[in-house]
Amino acid sequence: MTLAIERTGADAVAKPVAAQAVRRKRKNERPTWEEPPTVVGQAAKGITLSGVLLVMLVPLWIIVVTSLSTQAAVNRAGGLVIWPTDITFESYRVMLTDSTVRTALLVSLGITAVGTVVSMAVSVMCAYGLSRSRSLGHRFILMLLIITMFVNGGLIPTFLVVTGLGGYDQWWALILPSAVSVFNILILRAFYSSTSLDLIEAARIDGAGDWRILWSIVLPTSRAVTAVMALFYGVGYWNSFFNVMLYMPTDSEKWPLQYVLLTYVNRGNGMPGSVNNGFGDQFSQTAPLALQMAVVVLTLVPLLLVYPFVQKHFRTGVLTGAIKG
Amino acid sequence: MTLPAVVLLLVFNYVPLFGLATAFQEYDPLAGVWQSPWAGFYQFERLLNDSLFWGALRNTLWLSFVQLILFFPVPIALALLLNSVLSERIRNFIQSVVYLPHFFSWVLAITIFQQMLGGAGALNQFLRSNDIGTWDIMTNPDTFALLVTSQVIWKEAGWGIIVFLAALAAINTDLYEAAAADGAGRLRRLWHITLPGLRSVIVLMLVLRLGNALTVGFEQFLIQRNAVGHDTAEVLDTFSFYYGIATGDYSYGAAAGLFKSVISLLLIWGANKLAHAFGEDGLYRK
Numbered sequence: 001m002t003l004a005i006e007r008t009g010a011d012a013v014a015k016p017v018a019a020q021a022v023r024r025k026r027k028n029e030r031p032t033w034e035e036p037p038t039v040v041g042q043a044a045k046g047i048t049l050s051g052v053l054l055v056m057l058v059p060l061w062i063i064v065v066t067s068l069s070t071q072a073a074v075n076r077a078g079g080l081v082i083w084p085t086d087i088t089f090e091s092y093r094v095m096l097t098d099s100t101v102r103t104a105l106l107v108s109l110g111i112t113a114v115g116t117v118v119s120m121a122v123s124v125m126c127a128y129g130l131s132r133s134r135s136l137g138h139r140f141i142l143m144l145l146i147i148t149m150f151v152n153g154g155l156i157p158t159f160l161v162v163t164g165l166g167g168y169d170q171w172w173a174l175i176l177p178s179a180v181s182v183f184n185i186l187i188l189r190a191f192y193s194s195t196s197l198d199l200i201e202a203a204r205i206d207g208a209g210d211w212r213i214l215w216s217i218v219l220p221t222s223r224a225v226t227a228v229m230a231l232f233y234g235v236g237y238w239n240s241f242f243n244v245m246l247y248m249p250t251d252s253e254k255w256p257l258q259y260v261l262l263t264y265v266n267r268g269n270g271m272p273g274s275v276n277n278g279f280g281d282q283f284s285q286t287a288p289l290a291l292q293m294a295v296v297v298l299t300l301v302p303l304l305l306v307y308p309f310v311q312k313h314f315r316t317g318v319l320t321g322a323i324k325g
Numbered sequence: 326m327t328l329p330a331v332v333l334l335l336v337f338n339y340v341p342l343f344g345l346a347t348a349f350q351e352y353d354p355l356a357g358v359w360q361s362p363w364a365g366f367y368q369f370e371r372l373l374n375d376s377l378f379w380g381a382l383r384n385t386l387w388l389s390f391v392q393l394i395l396f397f398p399v400p401i402a403l404a405l406l407l408n409s410v411l412s413e414r415i416r417n418f419i420q421s422v423v424y425l426p427h428f429f430s431w432v433l434a435i436t437i438f439q440q441m442l443g444g445a446g447a448l449n450q451f452l453r454s455n456d457i458g459t460w461d462i463m464t465n466p467d468t469f470a471l472l473v474t475s476q477v478i479w480k481e482a483g484w485g486i487i488v489f490l491a492a493l494a495a496i497n498t499d500l501y502e503a504a505a506a507d508g509a510g511r512l513r514r515l516w517h518i519t520l521p522g523l524r525s526v527i528v529l530m531l532v533l534r535l536g537n538a539l540t541v542g543f544e545q546f547l548i549q550r551n552a553v554g555h556d557t558a559e560v561l562d563t564f565s566f567y568y569g570i571a572t573g574d575y576s577y578g579a580a581a582g583l584f585k586s587v588i589s590l591l592l593i594w595g596a597n598k599l600a601h602a603f604g605e606d607g608l609y610r611k
Contacts, residue, residue, distance in 0.1 A: 030411060031498070033505040045406060049419060052403070055479065056422050059437045062447060079450040080440060122329045129326035141327050148334055150590065153341025154582035155562070156569045160358070161341050177337040180330050210326065231428075239430030242544055246570065262432045266439065266548065296436055303428055311421050314487065 060300075067091055067293035074289050091294040100252060101260060101295065108238060108256040109302075115175045115237035120230055122180055127188035128214045131195075145182045159246060169254075173247040174240065181236075184229050191225045192218055224313040231310040238302060257299050265292045348580040354573070361576075368580035377555075378581065381564035384557060389538045391470045396477055397534060400485030401527065405519070407486065408493045420490075423483025431544040434480050438472075439463055463549075466557040473545060488526055496522040528605040536593030536608070539585050561585045 030037075062080050069081045070088050095101050130142055153161075158177060167173035195218050203213050219226060241258035248254045255263075343358075348368055350361045372378045403423070410416050426434065441447050443463040452459055462472055500518050509517065543562040550558040559567075561581065569578015593608065600607030 031502065033502045035505075035511070045409065048406060049410070052483075053419065053422055056426060056483070059441050059447075063437065063440060077450075078454060079445060080447045082447075122333065125326040126330035141331060144331065145334065148338040150593065151342070151586070152338055153344050154579070154586055155565055156575055156579040156582055157341035157344025157347065158337065159570055160344050160347065160352075160575065161337065164357070165336075176333060180333045180337075182334075185330065214326075235428045239428075239433075241430065241432055242547065258430050258432045261436060262548065266432060266436050293440075296433065296440075299430070299433055307425065307428065308421075311424065314420075314424065 063293050063296050067290055067297045069290050071288060071290065079289065080293075091288070091290040095291060095294045095298065100255075101257075101298070103253055104255050104257045104260040105298065107254060108258070111171070111174055111240075111256060112234055112237040112302075115179065116230055116234045118175060119179045119181070119184075119233040119237075120226075123185050123188060123229065123233075124214070124219070124226070126180075127185045128192055128210070128218060130185070130189045131192035132210075145185060149182050162247065167247060169248050169251065171254075174243050175237070178236065178240070178243070181233070184232060188222075188225060188229060191222050195221050227310050228313050231306060234306070235303065257295075261295055261299055265295055345579060345583055347576050348583045350576050352576040352579070354575070364576065368576050369584070371577060372580055372584060377559070377568075378564060380556065381559045381561050385539055385541055385560040388470055388473060388541045388560065391474050392477060392541065393534060395471075395474050396482065397531070399478055399482040401489055401523070403482060404486040404489035404493060405515075408490060420483075420486075423486070425483070426480045427484035429480065431480075431542075431548060434476060435545070435548050438476055438479075442472075464552045466553045469549075469553050469557045473542075473549070476545065477542070488530070489523060492523050492526040493519070525605050528600050528603065529607060532593070532596040532600050532607045535596040535599075536589065538592055539589050 062082055065084045066074065066081045068084060068087050068089070068091070069077075070086045070090065073081050073085050076085075126145075130138055130145075132138075152158075162168075162173050162177055167177075199217055199221075200213055203217055208216070239258060241256065241262060244254070244256060244259050347358060347361070349363060349365060350358070351364045351367070352358070353361045407416060407419060410419070429437075439446060443449070444459065444461045446463075449459045449461065462468060465472075496518065501514055504514050504518060539561055541560050543560075543566075546558050546560050546563050547566070550563055552558075555563075555567075562585075565578045565581045565585070568574055568581065597607040597609065
């Protein structure tokens, strides 16, 4: 039995990334054999693609503009603001003085940072170990990993195990149970297997151990895939809210930003725990729309800061195998 | 070096497999898995006599079906469309925009939908200001299947094109040139070259979709369940959560989860058999 993902991994080895990049870079010209485009066809294509872009971008635009608007502008628009009139950062100032949002931001950043580091360390080590096919029991461990992609205990047995280990209300319960993505390990492994064997052999003759090879040869030669995997893990931790609901639902001091967004914007509840900080009145009822939108933007900012740097790697064929498996 | 990952998987993936024993027990949190009394197939009998469970199963299958029909073709069509754009700069720009929502959380995606289409959202704001009346899509059970499918399309269709774009890039352009020289028009080239080139990827994605027919997304429904009511929004995963953990009836929830896992495995196996019958590799090779 060969999994689809292993096949694509083999493909990635056979076709070096550089060759794929050359083929993707085709000329921006219509080939001579193709018939000239019809006006109607071009117009339909343009309209459809612009429509797709607008559906993605307009909601984000409206939310950002509203978060930057004054209460007067919101009242004038009767809700969400589409054209910016009076720009103010007041909502952001109020939001960041609120202790619940500030704590949640720190919690989210902390979980994301620690979780990503843990996940990447574990996955990179495992993938490297599995990519050196001479290692002990390598086929067996690979099977052990792959089985978990098809068979799992499900929600309740996992919950019972985590709480049985004392994970209720503990930070590690938000990180460790989901720290390993077999899928990401298999992708990393496919790339490490293609890292130049000559280079590794030479390093080994010069006396470099596995750690040294991993750190000085394998990781530097696979920066793109490392960045993409770190983004996958990071986004997973940043976006998670259900495990908070499971393992620490009562203590608002430990809520991450997504959970605050859910309670405060999506469900329109007042902010718990904000009564003592001088903004009690403001938060005790459903908050002003601009303030709500500021929270939405806050959950977006870290993603938008990282995304442009990693996104360019999606195209280099890195993810061909990723999505297939 | 594989040790940390293996330990984590053993603890959080393999140990819970033994926890599935709770599905055959009357689990008592104080007694634990070892001491709880055995109940045989009692929990499964309860499930089969529970109209709420059947409702959840029906909703799951219906939503899966709607998504298969309405969602599945969208990334293929979008990839074909994007692939026909000549300017590389425009292609790259569109790709980076349509990939983005995949990285949003469901909380964020649904909040955005609510702000746009909800009772107080942008759409109704516009309708009200023009005296057309209101149309609250977010809480209407009748259109819920369409709503969640459009959410999935908005969030995931863009990301879904990656694999099809890769398959399209792998098709040999000489084939197109030869076909054009022989007089094949656009449609014939699409039918005789492009679609056969995409065939194995399409089959693979179909196998995955059919194998996951009982999984339609968990957080998406958890968040919206209260707004539209559990009659329409309860799916197998939320059923397992609400009747297992939220009400403390762990064995019952575990039985529902096990039921789903077993059927899903059968579905994956069956879909793969089907793929092999069509001469494709599917998820794994024979």
